[in-house]
Amino acid sequence: MDIVLPTAILLLLILSGFAPFIQQAQPHRAGLLMAVLPAGLFLTLLGRLSAVLAGQVFTYQLAWAEALGVRFSLYLDGLGLLFSLLILGIGALVLIYGGSYLHGHHQLGRFYAFILLFMAAMLGVVVSNNALTLFVFWELTSISSFLLIGFDHEKEGSRFAALQALLVTGGGGLAMLAGLVLLGQIGGTYEISQLNQMADILRASPLFLPAFLLILAGALTKSAQYPFHFWLPGAMAAPTPVSAYLHSATMVKAGVYLLARLSPIFSATPEWQTLVTGFGLATFLAGALLAIGQVDLKKLLAYTTVASLGTMVMLLGWGSDLAIKAAMLYLFSHALYKGALFLVAGAVDHETGTRDVSKLSGLRRAMPRTALAAGLAALSMAGLPPALGFIAKEVMYETTLAAQPVSGWLTAGALIGNALLVAVSGLVGLKPFFGAAGQTPRHPHPAPLSLDLPPLLLAGLGLLGGLLPMTLAAPLVQASAQAVLIQPLKVKLALWHGLNPMLALSTLTLALGIGLYVGWQPVWGFTARLRWLGRFGPAHAYQVGLENLRRFAAWLTYRLQNGYLRFYLMTIILTTVALAGLAYLRSTNGLILRNDWGAINFYEVVLGVLIILAALTITRTRSRLATIAIMGIVGYGLALIYLLYGAPDLAMIQFAIETLTVILFVLVVYRLPKFTRLTSPPARLADFLVAMTGGLLMTLLTLIVTARPVVPHISEYFLQNALPLANGRNVVNVILVDFRGFDTLGEITVLALAGIGVYALIRLTIGRRQVIIPPAEEE
């Protein structure tokens, strides 16, 4: 049992709760102060690298909802460690950066709270061993992302983007939940480390493929894979530190993490290779191509993030040892340079007031530190030596070249994508800083150290990682790749691989990329004319879908809940007839109806006719009052029937209840408008038919039941025991007041309630015309 992991999550959560208060107490230093916790946790976990590298795992378990498969079980291996270090390290930097970036913002406290909440949740995702606990944290990252994207909540665009991200990732999350539950039910456990050991058993189940597809849906939506990628550029509505942290360095990699984590179960299947590699490649290309034409620094970075996520997914999909190594290396280097570039973009935006790359130039004199960070990060993004990105790209080409039989396709795709990345890295890393100073809304000043240091650190690490790959990158890559493959793997990284095909490809990539960078203006101008193609894209489909859903919901609701009591009653009657009829028709009992009617008394006929006539009259009357009065006739008629059959007690009750009901109805109905006849003759005919089917059903049921022999069971007991045990000759009376006196207690209560109702309604509405009701509850 390792207490550090749960403690880390708990501490982050607690700090999240206190963040707004810390911000109030220390408005200038809160970010820096709070960054101490993730930084400390970062160092603590870093200290475990050598142990993890040697194959040790750290675990923690706590019972939660075992009966539902949810166990709070944590597990730190190489993969989790790589992610944890990124989450905590970049998290600490973002707290410092954010405090400065949003300095003076009245919701800065909430910003800290949500960032820390996210940090805890994301850490939870990557150290959870229980699939359902992982899902719990997964959803928490979605919620914190929602709250952060909508940070500028008074802007409609932010709200739209926040909802879009939530619905897309949330929808994928639900599919994933179903998939995880299926997987757990096949395997009999939700512990991922155990599931990873039983791939063969899992694969034998017919539910294996559905489980895989459902989980894949979760991973693809979360990691913004095509065609779900569109929420990620939208999420750029968030403040830039959020984009750097959640939407490039960590959260969007959760899908990649999940695929990597579960790849021991799925990766040997052909479906995995085809689908995951295919989605990855499609995303890679889509992201890179969509970046063309963007002039907003953040949008440029967002689309290249989509492309890079595609790369990682593609590599994981391929799944060879080399591919896994490439994926992990790429992931690491991407987090460093992309985080840095986002932070740079934020600093530029903060100091100049614009993120439009066509307007930005020559900033290196005003913002030298920012320019340095940008240059270093762009070096890595472009895959140039000596940055870590160069090694990552080399290993990636090595993988695609070896990827028989589709190496040609993959390599060509990678070449196009990488060349575009080179061009974009020029645009975001060089263009704003070189050349003549451009016109910006604000006169550029050097950014404060707190805005420059975090990107410098990240970009510098990317450079050092390239220079000293065996010290800085290889251990993490090896630890994580081992965890993905669940077998030892020796990772060697070096800047210089000798003259080989990969180097040639790199050179070609660079040449293409530089060409594109030089000629970016005409290309960008051309793509601007292709914007209409977006109408066929998934983002548009989402919007249309949502709009149609709203419209359908309104239409359906208006149709069903249309305010007509008549319609409601008809639906109920028809439902009754349909269900009861269906149930009866299913049986093979046949239809045996009563045919012995016995002696019919004259009074019975009169009463029956009276009741039927009254009922018919109701359908003809136009006055609500008259309706109620005639309904009273029906009720009193029924009471008379009780009298005829020798139950005066029942009749008395019926009389009393009828009287009260009539009064009560009159009081309520008094204020309602007069009946107007709104229905057409055909509609009235339909009403008549519905009413008749309802009546027919009940009549038939009565006839069927009375055709059966009488079941004497409890009535016998009443007849025999009324006198000896209850001392009463009137059996009905005894039943009412003794055998079933409890019913009578309830009915008396009903009567009393009706009395209160009558009184209250008279007093509160009719007695005083002006009823004073405090405005608080009145609409």
Add this chain to the structure above:
Amino acid sequence: MQTVLLPLLIPLVFIVLTLFAWNAPRLQRMLSLFGSSALLLAALSLLAQVQTGEIAVTQIGNWPAPYGITLVADLFSAIMLTITGVVAVLVAIYSLEGIDENRVAHGFYPLFFALLMGVCGAFLTGDIFNLYVWFEVMLMASFVLMALGGERAQLEGAIKYVILNLTSSALFLSATGILYSVAGTLNMADLSIRLPEVNSPGLVTTIAMLYLVAFGIKAAIFPLFFWLPASYHTPPVAVTALFSGLLTKVGVYSLVRVFTLLFLTDVAFTHTVLLVLGGFTMVVGVLGAAAQYDMRRLLSFHIVSQIGYLLMGLGLYSRAGLASTIFFMAHVIAAKAALFLVAGIIRRVSGSFDLRRVGGLYRDQPWLAILFLIPALSLAGLPPLSGFFGKLALVRAGLAQGQYAIVAVSLAVSLLTLFSMTKIWMEAFWKPIPEKAPSQNREAGYKFSLVFPALAMGLISVVLGVLAQPVYGLADQAAGVLMQPALYAAAVLGGLR
């Protein structure tokens, strides 16, 4: 003293006491706190008693079953009573501020206790006709509560409410009459033994359908739910919260009771019908919610949608399914009541229930935002709140039975639920205050008696999530009893105690 009787006697006594205190509104308010607390304590002691595995039974008037009326408390009943007690206490507190003097002066509290009495009676009775009687008590009490105040919208809502519910009563009564003539008994334990022996199973299934419609109206399932969205938005929020927590749930309780105890002769048909209706109820309800702009209407449609989830567990007809339904019931009552109470606070603070006329609450009222967000996310089934575990339990039960369609529907609907919850969030909280908004009034909303119940209900949702294991364990135990009708029958008919 029979503990089984207490949950009925306490409300009865307090009806009488509050009637005696007719002219002393403050005393009535005090009494409501005492009475509801006493009810909660009684329910808890009953829960402790039956949690050991006992089914507590009492024969009214010592007439032996099946001739007299039997009160039965199995674990399911006790859980429902406990939930009722909690809702009663919190609504009583909310009503201190939330119900105006006029309504108190015109019988609000006697009606409040009468409603509780009807609800408790329905949960306790072991006699199908007696159940009808408690339905009538509930109906009359709720009708007057709904109309109390006499606002025009209230009366219109109340009319629809009472007419559609009387239709349910009529069906219930007819079905009971037919059932009696088929089986010759009204005692449910006795019925559970005699119904399988009736030589006309088709007739029994037909009767089952009549009960399905009668209780389905009460439970507000598709396509019988119309009365609910037509009326729930009209009375004061305290009343709506009380109704949302209790009324439809009695309908669901009754469905569970009769479809686990009485009508098991054609499970393939009856429970499939339940499952299908559950699916439609979820979808239609949530779409209705998505189309609303009045918070109370929106939340009312959500009640309908969530009833579908309760039906799903019953329709699956497995121990896991029933356990999920019971767990979900506890969750949804708390989350729903919390949301209604918060909506009431929003109304007091911002002046309107209409989402188009309010805004800016996130900026200015962060605590209110938290108060709303917890139950809203819980209702949408987000972890680690109670709604997630309810959903997870249902999904697990559904997948275990191979009922993939209903699982898919339930998951899709939970996304739509999230969507409609974000609608309130976007409009009332995130959006800037619209120009024509009514003036804000913070003091009116932030009174202890208003905030505490809303907060407590929200916290219940958190606690049910954290303590999912013991709570689900209890639900599972209750489901185990439900799946063995013979236990119930033996406890009732086993002789006098």
